[in-house]
Amino acid sequence: MQTIVKTAGATLPDNQRLALISLLVDEDPAIYQMVRRRLLAYGQAACEWLRPHMLSNDPLMRRRALEIVHHLSRAASDGDFLEYCLNHGEELDLECAVGLLSQTQYPDIQTEAYQALYDVWAADLRERMDVSAGAEKNLAAINQYLFGELGFAGTEQFVYNPESSYLNRVVDRRVGNPISLCAIYLFLSRRLCLPITGIGLPGHFLCRYQSATREIYIDAFNRGRFWTKADCVKYLQQNNYGLQEGYLAPVTPRRMLLRMCSNLHQTYSRLEMIEEATRLQRYLVALAR
DSSP: OOOEEEETTEEEEHHHHHHHHHGGGOSOHHHHHHHHHHHHHTTHHHHHHHGGGGGOSSHHHHHHHHHHHHHHHHHHHHHHHHHHHHHOOTTOOHHHHHHHHHHTTOTTOOHHHHHHHHHHHHHHHHHHOOTTSOHHHHHHHHHIIIIIISOOEEOGGGGGOGGGTSHHHHHHHTEEOHHHHHHHHHHHHHHTTOOEEEEOOTTOOEEEEEOSSOEEEEEGGGTTEEEOHHHHHHHHHHTTOOOOTTTTSBOOHHHHHHHHHHHHHHHHHHTTOHHHHHHHHHHHHHHTO
């Protein structure tokens, strides 16, 4: 009896499925494109069909199966991220959101592994900090750990490199743009119960520690250098941004995510990666609702 494959609403007889997949290695580009389109039309069912072929002895079969599975996985992650953006408000879980954003480009990453890494780093820091030592000493301890021992740093080339905006790649490479480095700073601060928020200056992004007695701005892009409020005002004036109310107000997690997506959109646009820029434009529209 002939086996019928039924997955997520897709049906295809076994012999037809195997015949279709065998054509992936056809040397005629037109035939390959036709087969690719048909497989893509089956969505996630095609991922299940193709995964065994990602281990094929034929390098062409491996490469083409991997490309199609990756494409379909990214499409699924794209839908998950859009749904998250549309269904969560200003105080969304930024750590969860940036994980979902990363999966739209790197669908196979395990976001839980990065969250566990933040847990480990926070635990290390907790042993080095002293609540009685004062804000500056404790922040200096974070800076030494994050930028000294772990080696995180800003890169001036971030405007041309999408990897500086995806948090998984920032953690892997230890290099990022201002807002991505501030996001990592905030993830650790939350675990350490420190009163630190994100401050979205135009053209730059900072963290701010604020208690009843101390206000310290932290430039994570420049190894955690401390700023005062006067430094922020000077930056705004020197760069002709003016002194609009709100520049020094804490940014909500949703606004941070919107700015991260905006940075990615600008990067892809500069690189003339139109398909990727269009994808990010959809996220901007969803987050601006």
